[in-house]
Amino acid sequence: MEGCIYKDQNAPIEDRLKDLLSRMTLEEKLGQITQIERSVAPPSVVKNLSIGSLLSVGGSGPFENATSADWAEMVDTYQKAALESRLGIPLLYGTDAVHGNNNVYGATIFPHNVGLGATRDEDLVRRIGEATAIEVRASGMNYTFAPCVAVCRDPRWGRCYESFGEDTVLVRKMASIISGLQGQPPPGHTKGYPFLDRRNNVVACAKHFVGDGGTEAGLNEGNALLSYEELERTHMAPYIDCLSQGVCTIMASYSSWNDVPLHASQFLLTQVLKEKLGFKGFIISDSEGLDRLSKPHGSNYRQSVLTAINAGIDMVMVPFRYQLFLEDLSYLVESGQIAMSRIDDAVERILRVKFVAGLFEYPLADKSLIHTVGCKLHRDLAREAVRKSLVLLKNGKAPNKSLLPLNKNAKRILVAGTHADDLGYQCGGWTSTWEGKSGRITVGKTILDAVKETVGDETEVIFDQNPSSHFLSTQDFSFAIVAIGEPPYVESGGDNPVLDIPLNGAEIVKSIAEKVPTLVVLLSGRPLVLEPWLLEKADAFIAAWLPGSEGGGIADMIFGDYEFQGRLSMTWFKKVEQLPMAAGNDLYDPLFPIGFGLTLKGLMVLD
Numbered sequence: 001m002e003g004c005i006y007k008d009q010n011a012p013i014e015d016r017l018k019d020l021l022s023r024m025t026l027e028e029k030l031g032q033i034t035q036i037e038r039s040v041a042p043p044s045v046v047k048n049l050s051i052g053s054l055l056s057v058g059g060s061g062p063f064e065n066a067t068s069a070d071w072a073e074m075v076d077t078y079q080k081a082a083l084e085s086r087l088g089i090p091l092l093y094g095t096d097a098v099h100g101n102n103n104v105y106g107a108t109i110f111p112h113n114v115g116l117g118a119t120r121d122e123d124l125v126r127r128i129g130e131a132t133a134i135e136v137r138a139s140g141m142n143y144t145f146a147p148c149v150a151v152c153r154d155p156r157w158g159r160c161y162e163s164f165g166e167d168t169v170l171v172r173k174m175a176s177i178i179s180g181l182q183g184q185p186p187p188g189h190t191k192g193y194p195f196l197d198r199r200n201n202v203v204a205c206a207k208h209f210v211g212d213g214g215t216e217a218g219l220n221e222g223n224a225l226l227s228y229e230e231l232e233r234t235h236m237a238p239y240i241d242c243l244s245q246g247v248c249t250i251m252a253s254y255s256s257w258n259d260v261p262l263h264a265s266q267f268l269l270t271q272v273l274k275e276k277l278g279f280k281g282f283i284i285s286d287s288e289g290l291d292r293l294s295k296p297h298g299s300n301y302r303q304s305v306l307t308a309i310n311a312g313i314d315m316v317m318v319p320f321r322y323q324l325f326l327e328d329l330s331y332l333v334e335s336g337q338i339a340m341s342r343i344d345d346a347v348e349r350i351l352r353v354k355f356v357a358g359l360f361e362y363p364l365a366d367k368s369l370i371h372t373v374g375c376k377l378h379r380d381l382a383r384e385a386v387r388k389s390l391v392l393l394k395n396g397k398a399p400n401k402s403l404l405p406l407n408k409n410a411k412r413i414l415v416a417g418t419h420a421d422d423l424g425y426q427c428g429g430w431t432s433t434w435e436g437k438s439g440r441i442t443v444g445k446t447i448l449d450a451v452k453e454t455v456g457d458e459t460e461v462i463f464d465q466n467p468s469s470h471f472l473s474t475q476d477f478s479f480a481i482v483a484i485g486e487p488p489y490v491e492s493g494g495d496n497p498v499l500d501i502p503l504n505g506a507e508i509v510k511s512i513a514e515k516v517p518t519l520v521v522l523l524s525g526r527p528l529v530l531e532p533w534l535l536e537k538a539d540a541f542i543a544a545w546l547p548g549s550e551g552g553g554i555a556d557m558i559f560g561d562y563e564f565q566g567r568l569s570m571t572w573f574k575k576v577e578q579l580p581m582a583a584g585n586d587l588y589d590p591l592f593p594i595g596f597g598l599t600l601k602g603l604m605v606l607d
């Protein structure tokens with residue numbers, strides 16, 4: 001097929017995709033609509049079925065602690081198989097790189113979005129997108145299921161930390177990460193048309209369309225009971241910014257709007273997103289999003305396929321039972337229940353993204369990028385993000401009695417708490433594995449590592465996760481740094497109606513603060529209940545969110561090398577009984593309002 005238009009990189013993209021579409025069989029078209037998990041996809045299946053996309057779900061890599069080079073080798077194997085298919089259509093290989101290339105050992109792990117929202121720094125977030133894209137491409141992958149542009153209206157939601165915050169305007173600003181991930185579109189770029197700049201950018205995915213952060217009681221995959229105006233104003237607005245940046249893909253939400261599952265909503269997916277807003281990339285389902293359309297889960301699957309494809313889903317993240325999916329989809333097309341025009345629309349959108357992304361020209365991993373993974377430049381960027389994300393809630397029990405900045409040359413320092421020396425806790429969910437886990441899970445610096453690096457040679461640093469009162473009464477410390485918070489969680493596993501500080505964190509603070517001037521550093525994916533006595537006993541209190549691999553950013557702030565600038569991206573409630581409570585609600589009686597943040601001198605950080 002030499003000389004055919006679709007292989008001519010100088011031909012207009014719309015001509016290339018129409019030429020290629022005209023050459024495809026029905027089986028090849030249906031293969032392009034299919035995204036499967038790597039663990040069920042031998043290269044022969046990728047080649048023979050002309051599969052459009054593979055993904056690695058959280059933790060699904062070549063082997064434990066595989067490096068970027070190992071990933072690149074694995075991904076290239078699949079890509080070469082795709083290139084050997086009859087028409088040689090390259091794969092999109094997707095991963096949840098939601099705070100760095102977090103599946104890959106040694107990658108830079110940035111703060112999760114709830115902390116990035118506290119920075120209010122859209123250029124910083126764009127630069128994080130750029131760095132993340134390079135590290136993803138270094139691993140051979142070319143697609144990330146990020147950013148989550150949910151507007152989290154209730155911290156009981158298990159995915160609160162994946163949101164940039166509760167305020168729509170703030171989330172809209174932080175959508176700038178897309179220009180980092182995909183590159184900056186030129187002036188005059190057509191809103192809604194996919195864009196991707198260079199070989200070290202990746203296809204992005206704004207998610208989860210729409211209203212995932214607005215469900216009743218913050219239930220994950222729940223139901224958002226809202227007027228269309230409220231849905232549009234609060235939850236849909238960030239997608240306008242994603243479209244204007246040329247976002248290539250958008251993921252449908254598991255959740256429902258007024259009892260209609262998003263995966264089944266022809267109104268929202270097709271009439272609103274595609275026709276009214278002009279989205280020309282492709283809509284991807286969430287993982288087993290079709291299975292969730294039927295009760296019990298996965299029953300009557302053929303009906304779910306019919307409903308979702310006709311609603312406007314273009315690519316299906318199956319991701320395991322792909323034979324059943326293809327069998328049902330073929331039947332539905334051949335029986336005329338799904339029109340060929342719907343299939344052609346979906347395939348056109350998928351091919352458009354692949355041509356825009358330059359995959360036909362640069363399908364394989366760029367080995368020259370390997371040295372960027374976890375490089376100093378990226379870790380310094382992550383450290384800057386940590387610094388700017390920390391929110392100072394209290395500094396001193398009385399005016400002019402501030403605890404911070406701490407003295408780097410103090411005689412003896414106690415570092416304590418469940419989160420003081422645990423990189424896994426520092427990173428949270430979506431790190432190394434889907435749920436995340438405790439321990440030295442990747443390359444990085446814990447708070448304890450960073451404190452030891454920062455203090456003077458004469459300063460003695462003592463670490464004890466949960467010191468006994470006997471120990472405390474026999475020791476003399478200048479001050480204590482006590483890091484507590486939430487263990488990692490993900491999706492529905494993080495839904496929490498009580499929001500107490502887990503792992504006995506408050507009690508650890510209580511025993512220490514009675515004897516030693518104490519700084520509390522709270523590592524959590526959201527605001528938690530702070531008992532009045534806890535705030536009272538702490539001499540200083542910092543919300544550090546889920547800072548990622550660069551604990552040095554915390555040391556930078558507590559020892560005064562930088563001024564605090566972080567401001568809450570979520571309202572800090574007093575009691576869970578107040579929830580949902582966000583700025584703008586009639587009854588707004590927070591412990592700390594959204595936007596709160598102190599400087600070292602105790603003044604409010606100004607916008």
Ligand code: GLC
Pocket residue numbers: 056057058096145207286287491
């Ligand atoms: C998950 C999440 C989605 C993620 C996808 C692939 O269930 O809902 O955010 O991108 O599956 O891992």
